[in-house]
Every structure is written in structure tokens, then in C-alpha cells.
Amino acid sequence: MTTSPSHPDLRETARLIRCHSIASIYVATSGHPGGALSAADLLAYLYSAEIGDEEPRDGDLTRNRFILSKGHACPALYAALAVKGQISPTDPLQLRKLGSTMQGHPHVGALPHVETSTGSLGQGFSAALGMALGIRHQGGSGRVYVMLGDGEMQEGEVWEAAQCAAHYKLDKLTAILDYNKMQSDDLNENIIGLEPLADKWRAFGWHVVEIDGHDFAAIEAAVAEAKRTTGKPTLILAHTLKGKGVSFMENYPTWHGSVTMSLDDTEKSLIDLGVAQSDVPGWLDGTIHGGHTQ
Amino acid sequence: MSNAPQLIGSSGDSLREAFGKALVGLADEFPNLVVLDADVAGGTGAHNFRTAHGHRFYQFGIAEQNMVAAAGGMAATGLIPVVTTFAVFALRALEQARLSVAYANRNVKIVASHPGLDVGPDGASAQCLEDLAAFRAIPNMTVISPADQIETELATRAMIEHVGPVYMRTGRSPTPRIFGSEHTFKIGKGQIVRDGTDVTIVACGVQVARSLDAATLLNGEGISARVVNMATIKPLDHDLLQRCAIETGCMVTAEDHNMFGGLGGAVAESLVQRSPCPVEFIAVNDRFGQSGEPDELVQHYNLGITHIADAARRAIKRK
Numbered sequence: 001m002t003t004s005p006s007h008p009d010l011r012e013t014a015r016l017i018r019c020h021s022i023a024s025i026y027v028a029t030s031g032h033p034g035g036a037l038s039a040a041d042l043l044a045y046l047y048s049a050e051i052g053d054e055e056p057r058d059g060d061l062t063r064n065r066f067i068l069s070k071g072h073a074c075p076a077l078y079a080a081l082a083v084k085g086q087i088s089p090t091d092p093l094q095l096r097k098l099g100s101t102m103q104g105h106p107h108v109g110a111l112p113h114v115e116t117s118t119g120s121l122g123q124g125f126s127a128a129l130g131m132a133l134g135i136r137h138q139g140g141s142g143r144v145y146v147m148l149g150d151g152e153m154q155e156g157e158v159w160e161a162a163q164c165a166a167h168y169k170l171d172k173l174t175a176i177l178d179y180n181k182m183q184s185d186d187l188n189e190n191i192i193g194l195e196p197l198a199d200k201w202r203a204f205g206w207h208v209v210e211i212d213g214h215d216f217a218a219i220e221a222a223v224a225e226a227k228r229t230t231g232k233p234t235l236i237l238a239h240t241l242k243g244k245g246v247s248f249m250e251n252y253p254t255w256h257g258s259v260t261m262s263l264d265d266t267e268k269s270l271i272d273l274g275v276a277q278s279d280v281p282g283w284l285d286g287t288i289h290g291g292h293t294q
Numbered sequence: 295m296s297n298a299p300q301l302i303g304s305s306g307d308s309l310r311e312a313f314g315k316a317l318v319g320l321a322d323e324f325p326n327l328v329v330l331d332a333d334v335a336g337g338t339g340a341h342n343f344r345t346a347h348g349h350r351f352y353q354f355g356i357a358e359q360n361m362v363a364a365a366g367g368m369a370a371t372g373l374i375p376v377v378t379t380f381a382v383f384a385l386r387a388l389e390q391a392r393l394s395v396a397y398a399n400r401n402v403k404i405v406a407s408h409p410g411l412d413v414g415p416d417g418a419s420a421q422c423l424e425d426l427a428a429f430r431a432i433p434n435m436t437v438i439s440p441a442d443q444i445e446t447e448l449a450t451r452a453m454i455e456h457v458g459p460v461y462m463r464t465g466r467s468p469t470p471r472i473f474g475s476e477h478t479f480k481i482g483k484g485q486i487v488r489d490g491t492d493v494t495i496v497a498c499g500v501q502v503a504r505s506l507d508a509a510t511l512l513n514g515e516g517i518s519a520r521v522v523n524m525a526t527i528k529p530l531d532h533d534l535l536q537r538c539a540i541e542t543g544c545m546v547t548a549e550d551h552n553m554f555g556g557l558g559g560a561v562a563e564s565l566v567q568r569s570p571c572p573v574e575f576i577a578v579n580d581r582f583g584q585s586g587e588p589d590e591l592v593q594h595y596n597l598g599i600t601h602i603a604d605a606a607r608r609a610i611k612r613k
Contacts, residue, residue: 059372108370108398116370117398120389123363127394130367130375133352137328138371157390160360167355 007048010216013083014044018245019275020079020092023282025259026266028096031104034255035149036076038180038213038240045219046145046176047080056112061140065131067115069124070149070178071105072258078102081113082281089281121149122157125175129165132173132233143172143227151183153194159204165233166205173233174226175206178213180242182253201235213238246272309465309499310407312443314339316450317376318346324454327374330365332358338378338407339464362387365402366394374401374454380413381406381422381463388428396434396459403453404429409439409463410550411583411591412500421583427555429461430528436481437528439463439549439557441502442472445525448479456481463499467588470503472523484531486538490520493606494538494545498524498557501548501576501597508602519606527557532564539569544609546574548602553577572612574605 017040025031046066054063068077078092087101094100101111105119115131118124128146135142152158165173179197181188188194198208207229211218219238226234242256243249246269261269270277321327321343328350335341335351344351354361358379365375377384384391384406395402406425413420430437438460440449446464453460472487487502488509497505502523509519520542522534539545545565547558558575565571578595592598 058370061371116366116400117393120393122359123390123394126360126363126390127367127370127398129360130364131370132367133364134368134371134373137350137368137373140371157357157359157363160355160357161364164354164357164360164364 006220007045007216010041010044010048013048014041015245015273015275016083017044017076017079018273019270019280020082021075022246022261022266022269022273023280024075024078024092024095024102026261026263027093029260030258031075031095032072032256032258033075033246033261034182034242034249034253035070035073035178035180037244037246037249038242039070039073039076039147039178040244041214041216042147042176042178042219042238043076043080045216045223047084049220050143050145050223053084053086056115060142061135061138062142064143064145065115067118067124067128067131067144067146068106069118069128069146070121070152071118071124073149073178074106077106077114086113087111093282121152122155122161125158126161129161129170129173132165132170133168136170136172143174145174145176147176147178149183150177150179150181150188150194151191153197154192162201162204162206169231170233171230174223174236175233176236176238178240179237180240182242182251182256184257186253198237201237205232207232207234208237209234210237211239213240214244307443308468309440309443309446310337310339312446313405313450313464314342316447318342320451320454321347321350324374326372327376327454328352328368330354330361330375330377332356332361332379332383334380335378337380337466338405340378358383358387359390362390362404363394366398366400369400369402374403376403376405378405378407380408380420381425382408382420384461385422385425385428391429391435391459391461392432396432399434400459401457403460403462405462405464407464408466409499411578411595411597412466412550412588414588414591415585417585418582423552423578423583425461425463426527426549426551426557427559430555430560434459435528436460436526438481438526439498440479440525441499441523442469444471444473444475444477445479448477449525452479452481465500467500469500472503472506479525482526482529482531484522484524484526484534486520487523488519488521490518491542492518493610494520494522494542495548495602495606496522496524496535496538496545496557496561497548498527500550504597504599505548505602507599508606511599511603512606517606517610524557524561527560530560530564532568535561535564536569539565539571543613544572546576546602546605546609548576548597550597551577553579572609574609576602576605
């Protein structure tokens with residue numbers, strides 16, 4: 001793994017995203033850690049380099065937008081916003097709580113930094129396509145990034161949207177596939193096989209860039225390539241590791257689903273991530289244990 | 295009672311054509327309005343807009359789920375997307391309407407032609423007897439079913455002026471003209487279109503004209519029937535319903551829809567909480583449709599003028 005020359009802090013940003021994600025899922029007593037951790041490096045790059053600090057406003061057609069179509073990985077999205085300072089560092093600890101802005105799956109009505117409500121797979125991708133179309137219709141310059149999960153590829157709507165985006169030559173739409181090869185119950189290949197995935201997207205009229213989704217230099221280069229590509233949308237097919245960064249979660253489908261993390265799991269995770277408990281907002285002052293049955 | 299209605303004739307335009315023309319007329323006033331189609335523009339009336347404002351018309355192909363969710367995204371950039379399709383295919387994208395439109399509270403209008411048994415010979419697969427129930431059950435969603443072409447034009451404007459998700463039913467067959475140019479439409483308001491004292495017939499869509507004819511039939515027997523046009527199924531005009539329940543003591547609902555969850559269900563829910571009275575339902579009795587001419591189907595599924603009149607007599611007996 002190499003870091004990005006223009007963004008030297010990405011490794012630390014990603015580490016903090018992982019640590020906030022784990023802490024919030026622990027406090028919530030449920031949530032999806034595997035896909036949050038696999039997406040963390042990609043989110044670290046996007047929120048450092050591509051997504052600005054502007055207050056999200058519908059009518060602003062110059063800002064870039066990010067949509068998490070694999071909505072179950074939202075702990076990583078909330079963590080990215082917290083690391084970036086767009087929400088408070090302790091906000092993610094309200095994950096899944098009654099009345100919280102940190103809904104169990106992203107909801108625009110709860111947290112305006114969320115561009116659309118997601119959590120039913122396939123729909124975030126269509127919404128992103130609609131945003132790209134809407135921005136272009138009104139002559140805007142903003143780009144739209146959307147992150148898809150691999151299990152999500154099994155939704156027919158994804159391919160409806162892929163066809164449509166290619167038909168409209170939406171070159172300011174970039175999809176990023178967090179290809180960790182696992183879904184809720186098992187490996188993709190044991191549920192419904194997806195390969196040859198890159199070929200399928202190319203056949204649907206997309207420009208495809210295949211990378212290691214944990215290599216910051218590769219992520220940066222792929223995004224640059226997407227920005228250079230005209231006349232067609234780009235898919236960044238990012239090979240990732242489910243549960244990346246936490247040894248006992250890596251490549252175990254068990255850690256995909258909504259799980260209850262024990263205190264022991266959480267402490268081991270933080271050690272793996274190289275994070276002291278004192279680095280986790282709210283850990284030592286008791287906030288973090290507030291919602292958890294000890 | 296205001297605006298005493300007259301059945302102007304049975305050769306009116308279809309509601310889909312009225313909608314399509316109204317939309318063209320609103321284009322200049324609402325520059326952010328765009329129209330989305332799933333390869334049925336000729337069937338929904340959207341072809342008028344495509345001809346007049348092609349650069350504001352987006353073809354999504356036969357892919358309604360993507361179209362509805364993408365409409366949510368387009369609205370998130372400040373546009374007012376009007377999604378057009380057949381009612382049964384809007385139902386196919388119900389979950390997209392729920393998550394990407396209503397839960398995200400986006401300013402998207404879903405306008406569905408070919409509702410109820412109105413599609414006729416295409417048969418049950420193309421008919422839609424469930425949409426009012428389904429869309430009514432989604433929070434934030436306004437549900438409208440206008441009765442004639444004049445009301446469709448007014449409802450189209452009201453729908454675009456309203457900020458928020460709307461589902462509107464139009465219709466395929468030519469529909470009798472009920473209202474004159476003085477007619478008004480307001481979302482959430484029903485209207486007494488013929489006054490009476492013995493029973494209230496509450497109807498929407500194509501059943502309003504049949505209900506007026508049923509009231510005329512009943513009048514010949516000395517029964518005074520009030521007819522209410524309830525063009526907004528959600529939010530429902532509870533005050534008007536309560537008043538009618540008190541003043542006439544019984545009710546009939548009439549809709550081209552399954553008997554569960556549509557107008558009849560909405561009216562019954564309202565009355566049991568405010569002013570219970572006997573209610574008879576004119577609706578399809580929890581069955582699928584089949585091929586046939588619309589008029590044949592109306593008789594076969596007991597939605598006709600005489601069926602409405604029979605229901606009124608039953609309701610009066612139960613007082």
C-alpha cells in the first residue's frame with residue numbers, strides 16, 4: 001500500500017474512520033462492521049479529496065456529492081463526516097438511537113450531509129444517476145460519486161441504472177464498487193456469482209478502472225482517470241478486504257451483518273487498529289458505554 | 295352546495311390527455327419541471343410534453359424502479375420531476391417511491407394512467423386495483439384521483455404547486471365532463487357536487503360521473519342522494535365526511551379499485567373515529583380483473599350505476 005502524495009494524512013484518516021465505526025457499532029449494540037471497514041480507505045480518500053465542506057444544498061450544482069448506496073456501511077460514512085469535522089466527534093456514538101441523526105441506515109431527513117435515504121440496495125445508485133442527470137440538465141459542474149456493494153450487483157435496478165447512465169453518457173457520475181467478495185450470508189460466489197464483473201460493466205457501456213481499494217495512490221489515480229474520461233460514466237472496481245484492519249474480522253462473512261460487539265471484541269479491534277481507548281471520543285468519560293448493557 | 299354540476303356529456307377527453315395538455319401549459323411557469331417516461335408516453339399523455347419540450351423530457355426505458363428512484367435524485371438538484379407510467383408499473387416501483395421519494399421527502403410527482411379496470415381488453419396484468427391502497431400507506435405521500443378533464447387540469451397545477459411527493463391517478467378511457475370552467479380544486483378538499491338528504495355517495499375518479507347518474511336514478515324513486523367528489527384520497531377531507539355522515543346518516547363509497555384500502559377504506563377509517571354510520575362499498579370485491587371492454591367490466595364487477603343505486607338503498611335500510 002502506498003499513500004497518496006497529495007494527501008499524506010490518508011492513512012491516519014482511514015484509521016480514525018475505522019475506529020469511529022467500531023466504537024459506534026459497539027455502543028449501538030448493532031450495525032454492520034465488515035463492509036464499513038472494507039470501505040474506509042475509499043471513503044477517506046473521497047472525503048479528503050473530492051467532497052467539499054459546503055453545507056449540502058439541493059440547488060447548489062457546483063459541489064460534488066457522495067451517495068452511499070450500500071447504506072448498511074453508514075457507520076463509516078458518519079465516521080468520515082466526524083473525522084472531517086462536519087459533524088461532532090461524538091455524534092457517531094448516537095448511531096441507531098431513538099431520535100438520532102445517525103439512523104441505522106442513512107436518511108437525508110435526519111442528517112442533511114446524507115444526500116438521499118438509502119438502505120434498500122440499488123436505489124442509491126439510481127438516485128445518484130438522477131442527481132448527475134439533474135445537475136447536467138441545469139448546467140452545473142458538480143460530480144456525483146456513488147459507492148456500491150458487491151451483493152448489491154444482484155439487484156436488477158443496478159443494471160437498469162447502469163444502462164441508463166451509459167445511454168445518457170453521464171461522465172460526471174463515478175461509481176465505486178467496494179468489492180469485498182462477501183455479502184450477508186456468505187461469499188458472493190456461493191450466493192449468486194457476479195463474475196466476470198468488469199466485463200459486465202464494460203459491456204453496459206462503462207469505463208472500468210480496476211484497483212486495490214486499500215491503496216491510496218491507486219485510488220487517487222483511479223479517481224483522476226474517472227475525471228479525465230469523457231462520454232461515459234466510470235466504475236472504479238475496488239478490490240477490498242471485508243473487515244479490513246481488524247484481524248479477527250478480516251474475510252469472515254459473520255462480521256457482515258448487524259452484530260452485537262462485545263467489549264472484548266471492541267477492545268481487540270481498537271488494538272488491531274492501533275488506537276488507544278483515550279483516542280476514541282467518549283470512551284473514557286463514559287459516553288461510549290451509555291447505551292450498552294454491561 | 296356550490297357549483298351545481300351538470301353532466302355535460304359523455305364525450306369528454308380522457309384524463310390522461312387532459313393531464314398531458316395541462317403539463318405542457320405549465321412548462322413556462324415552472325422552468326424546473328421535467329417529465330420522465332418509461333416507454334409509454336403515448337399511453338400516459340406525456341407525449342404532448344415530449345413534442346413541445348423535448349429537452350425537458352427524459353426517457354428511462356422500460357425500467358420503472360430506476361426511473362422512480364432517479365426522479366428522487368433529480369429532485370435533489372432542484373428539479374420537479376413528473377414521473378409518468380401506467381398505474382400497475384408505478385406499483386412495481388412502490389418501494390422506490392417509498393424510500394427514494396417519500397422517505398427522502400423529495401418533490402416528485404408520480405402520475406399513473408391506466409388505473410382500475412379502465413384498461414379493459416389488456417386484462418388483469420395491465421389493470422391496477424391496488425394503487426390507492428398502496429400509495430396511501432406511504433407517509434408524506436399525497437394521493438389524488440380527479441374526476442374529469444377540467445378537474446385533471448386543475449389537479450395537475452395543484453400537484454406541481456404543492457411541494458412534496460404526490461401520486462395522481464389519471465385514466466385511459468374518455469370520461470364524461472362533469473365540471474364547468476368555474477370548478478375549483480384544492481388538495482385535501484372534497485366537494486358536494488349534488489346535494490341530498492337520505493344518503494351520501496362518496497366517489498373518486500371515473501366513479502363520480504356514475505354516482506351522479508345513480509343519484510338521478512334514486513331521485514326518480516323519491517330518494518334524495520348527496521354526491522361527494524373526493525378527489526384527494528390523502529389527506530382526506532375528514533370534516534366534510536363527518537358533516538355528511540351527520541346530515542344524511544349513511545354512506546356509499548364508489549371507486550374503480552379493490553375494496554380494501556382505497557377510498558372506501560379511507561372513508562371508513564375516518565368515520566369510525568369521528569361519526570360512525572352505515573357504509574356500503576362499491577369496489578372490486580377482492581378479485582383480479584380480466585379482459586373485456588371497460589363498460590362490460592364495470593357491469594361484471596358490480597361498479598355500475600345500478601349497483602351504486604342498490605348500495606344506496608342498502609345503506610339507507612341500515613340506518
